[in-house]
Amino acid sequence: MxxxxxxxxxxxxxxxxxxxxxxxxxxxxxxxxxxxxxxxxxxxxxxxxxxxxxxxxxxxxxxxxxxxxxxxxxxLSADGNHPVQQAWRDLNVPQCGFCQAGQMMQAASLLAKNRAPTDAEIVDEMTGNICRCGCYERIHAAVRAAAGGV
Known part of the structure; x- marks a missing residue:
């Protein structure tokens, strides 16, 4: 067991x-x-x-x-207010929303290791998470916003 x-x-x-x-x-x-x-x-x-x-x-x-x-x-947060979750809401990131939990978990892991990632680091870390709706600009903007609140 x-x-x-x-x-x-x-x-x-x-x-x-x-x-x-x-x-x-x-x-x-x-x-x-x-x-x-x-x-x-x-x-x-x-x-x-x-x-x-x-x-x-x-x-x-x-x-x-x-x-x-x-x-x-x-x-990720008992009240749904982890900085990543807040940034996703504030910037209205999702379109269909299917991939967004995975996107947020990847972003939270990045920010736990690197509180001030560069744009290149965000792109590199988030590249393995696919958004079929193409919301990448909003996703990356939310990661940057969350970095300010972590």
Whole structure:
């Protein structure tokens, strides 16, 4: 049996340790903010934090999360007011919204490591997260705005 901390809550898991973390948080825990996109770790819709670092939930086995802290979009802020979430609202970033949880989790991971990223660093860090609506200018503007509030 594995023990995983998800959004600050200790969870026991005795299923297949190779189960993707994405399916564990969505199907077992009902945390559906993390999305299934491509299934091969290329789009970023499934981005969660593992001990504070952005990882692709579809490519991370539950066994890799054992004994570690997993944070989903639901756990980023208890009241939904993490600087990234606030910036996303203030700048009205999403169009369809499907990728936005992954975008915000990637941005929050970046800002936790680098409180004042350059535009080039933002582009580099966010490149692995795809927005099919093409909201990249608003996404990057929100990351810059959130950097001012982190």
């Amino acid at each position: 594995l023990t995983i901390s998800v959004n600050g809550k200790e969870i026991k898991f005795d299923g297949d340790p190779n189960t993707p973390l994405l399916w564990f948080v969505r199907d077992e825990l009902g945390l559906t903010g993390t999305k299934y996109g491509c299934g091969v770790g290329l789009c970023g819709a499934c981005t969660v934090h593992l001990d504070g670092t952005a990882v692709r939930g579809c490519q991370t086995a539950v066994s890799e999360a054992a004994g570690k802290k997993v944070t989903t979009i639901e756990g």
